Amino acid sequence: MKKRGYDGVRVLTVYTIFLALAYLMFAITNQTTMFFGAVIEGTAAVALNFIFLVLIATVIVGLIKKLHFAWHIAVGWFSFEILNSIVSMYIQFDLYTIIHDVILAAFAFIILIDALILWYLFEIKKYFFNKKHNKEYDTFFIRALSALMIIAIIVTFAFTSYHFLNVTAKTDKTISELRLKTYSQAKEVCEGKTKIDKDVCYLTVAAIYEQAYYDVCENIDSTFYKFSCIRAIK
Numbered sequence: 128m129k130k131r132g133y134d135g136v137r138v139l140t141v142y143t144i145f146l147a148l149a150y151l152m153f154a155i156t157n158q159t160t161m162f163f164g165a166v167i168e169g170t171a172a173v174a175l176n177f178i179f180l181v182l183i184a185t186v187i188v189g190l191i192k193k194l195h196f197a198w199h200i201a202v203g204w205f206s207f208e209i210l211n212s213i214v215s216m217y218i219q220f221d222l223y224t225i226i227h228d229v230i231l232a233a234f235a236f237i238i239l240i241d242a243l244i245l246w247y248l249f250e251i252k253k254y255f256f257n258k259k260h261n262k263e264y265d266t267f268f269i270r271a272l273s274a275l276m277i278i279a280i281i282v283t284f285a286f287t288s289y290h291f292l293n294v295t296a297k298t299d300k301t302i303s304e305l306r307l308k309t310y311s312q313a314k315e316v317c318e319g320k321t322k323i324d325k326d327v328c329y330l331t332v333a334a335i336y337e338q339a340y341y342d343v344c345e346n347i348d349s350t351f352y353k354f355s356c357i358r359a360i361k
Contacts, residue, residue: 135265198255
């Protein structure tokens with residue numbers, strides 16, 4: 128009878144597959160990525176996400192096939208994610224973004240989850256060399272990873288819901304302020320605003336005024352809202 132794989136390794140494989148799908152989604156749809164605190168966009172982001180995707184795919188195949196070199200790639204990849212998150216978290220801490228707290232929370236959970244994975248990888252290093260390892264670590268790894276993922280989902284949902292309600296209220300207020308104003312007057316209203324209020328204002332102008340052109344979007348700080356602004360004009 129063929130021996131079944133280790134439960135912990137299976138869970139890690141599934142997690143890594145979802146991670147690969149996330150990078151694939153960002154590469155195709157969002158075309159942005161965070162690299163040591165810098166927001167990379169466009170073709171460079173797609174190329175970088177593709178490289179990340181290849182590395183993650185190598186880790187997945189290595190976990191399934193127990194390839195010797197895959198252990199080193201896995202350790203290197205998850206170590207890079209921790210370092211990238213720490214640097215990005217430090218740089219982004221004082222920078223304004225629409226979902227500032229969501230981004231910081233995401234970095235924090237990436238650091239915690241990847242640290243757990245690194246610990247587990249060192250505990251099961253012999254697995255990659257076709258040798259037995261003590262499965263007592265699997266239960267702790269699975270429970271800890273599951274707990275972190277559940278908490279991350281709850282925190283992300285809470286922050287996202289808060290921002291959705293907040294932005295919806297600001298949009299309604301902005302529409303009221305711009306009512307009966309000309310395109311030029313509307314832009315003057317937006318110029319007097321800051322941070323999220325300014326971004327929401329310019330996005331609203333792009334959406335409701337036919338005269339709006341792409342230069343309006345250049346006044347928006349948030350990458351997400353700037354992208355939404357361009358789509359609204361198109």
